[in-house]
Amino acid sequence: MNCFPCFTSKKSSNPPSGNETNENDEHEFKPPPVAAVKHIEERETEQPPVKTFNFRELASATKNFRQECLLGEGSSGRVYKGTLQSTGQLVAVKQLDKHGLHGNKEFQAEVLSLSKLEHPNLVKLIGYCADGDQRLLVFEFVSGGSLPDHLFDQEPGQKPLDWLTRMKIAFGAAQGLDYLHDKVNPPVIYRDLKAANILLDDEFYPKLCDYGLNNLAPGAGDSMFHSSCVMDTYGYSAPEYTRGEDLTVKSDVYSFGVVLLELITGRRAVDTTKPNEEQNLVAWAQPIFRDPKRYPDMADPLLKKNFSERGINQAVAITSMCLQEEPTARPLISDVMVALNFLSMSTEDGIPDAVPILSFRDKSMSIALSRHGSCSVTPFSLLEKEGDDDSSSVSSESEDDEKKEESEGSKKKQEEDSDDESGSDSEKGQEEEQPTPLEKPESSRSSSSDSGSERASPIDESNANAQSLEIKYSYSSEEEEEDNERLSSKSSFKSDKECTSFEYNHDDSPKNTSMRINSLSHDNHSDDDEEEEEEGEEEKDHETRLEHIHSSKSEAISMYSDDDDDDAGEESGESSLNRVVEPEKEDHDSSDED
């Protein structure tokens, strides 16, 4: 076994032995050390930081690839369940089809790329074997089966997945995808996201498999590869792919939308047993997307209506965003992830917290969700103007919708005008957020009025909380936050004496991205805010304040860095996934627009 010393985390130097794996450890992401500047000697003998197996070891692990160990067969080969003799660890051994075999160097380069992708929501590559004409990949074994096993192919007596579990699965899958899109530089496009590629452990914790395997699949690189992929992912492929256009990260967002739709409806992406008009799930859902009153009717009957109306409305709204025909109109997966985080949190009354719209990097998601009970945020200066006349300070939901529609239209136009600048635009977009009338959180609504007309005063609790809002994107050093290795989030909507806050510590990324959103009430003004007030900058003082801090990114030198090795990489068959991290990444999602 050859490991990069610089990639060797405690975990990899002492691999857990299968069943002995500590549950908590398994779900707790331990990012590989950021140390990326490799010694010259190490570069010369670059080997994947995973175990190399000889064929005999894997044959004995899988009882000679016996039928009883066969987990299934996919487009790239057969997958067997095995037990490593040396450690007792359970593994899934993928025996790649022999036709379209790669040379050893090429195969190793792909394995090297794959091995560098590490996230708790991705099935971990443990090792590989390149023996003679055999090419095998060894992955951690995920014990709970795949998502379709639980969603569609239930055994008699098997309990259906409840709503919250479905949202948690969606959130976890979004985290895995977000890692590939946003934490790996340049982004990795999944290309083959579908329910069958979401594996679940015994606690329904989701892990994506088959990521980054495109270059290893038989036929990769030949002219037929593109079309055969369409067939494999039939029902999940984004329209641009079937049009023969290039895939982007937004194509993955589309596929993710299909999975989300499956989770909500309990229907398969393609089901030929259904009447013609219902066979294609997205085609069936499109007319319903345009009629929000029908959203709750889309729910899987097995849920027996055990979900909140706001929960399903927001989930369907997110789904329809992901399934937009135009890639640029689809949200970033990071925004989908933020929204799903809220939907996957249990609350006492079962109603998910409203998602504060300024949580999003891109405005489109804010607009979509603000229609379905999310906490909108209006610059206070505008509220004051509205507040002069009490009657104008409140608006009915239909008025809200009209205004939002207007802003959605203008947003769409903005997007078209500047679809190449989305990273900086997302910041800009938030700064220039069109005011949307405030809505009360659902909990206060229900008690406030029985008339059904949703009204919100500019000085209600949630508004007060929202009056001063800071967003900080900062890149924190590994040392500072090494204890916060998993994305953590907290949210609360409390009285105006308290502050609303939630934090995302994306410490699972090589960049250790940390995003913090604090929505402070007046009572909790920071010193800075108070100073501003004293200075009499009234308008500014009450406006939503956005602060984006990109601190020193010296840590952007990541484990992917190969420095000046580009040429060497090419020569040695360096794969497409093995790319150099640029020292500065200004534009978060520009890659998908390139």
Ligand SMILES: Nc1ncnc2c1ncn2[C@@H]1O[C@H](COP(=O)(O)OP(=O)(O)OP(=O)(O)O)[C@@H](O)[C@H]1O
């Ligand atoms: N790491 C793993 N742990 C447990 N089961 C796995 C693992 N990887 C794959 N499987 C199972 O092995 C079977 C075959 O998987 P594979 O990924 O090759 O095919 P697929 O996803 O069904 O199809 P395709 O590769 O064409 O997308 C599936 O049933 C899958 O759930």
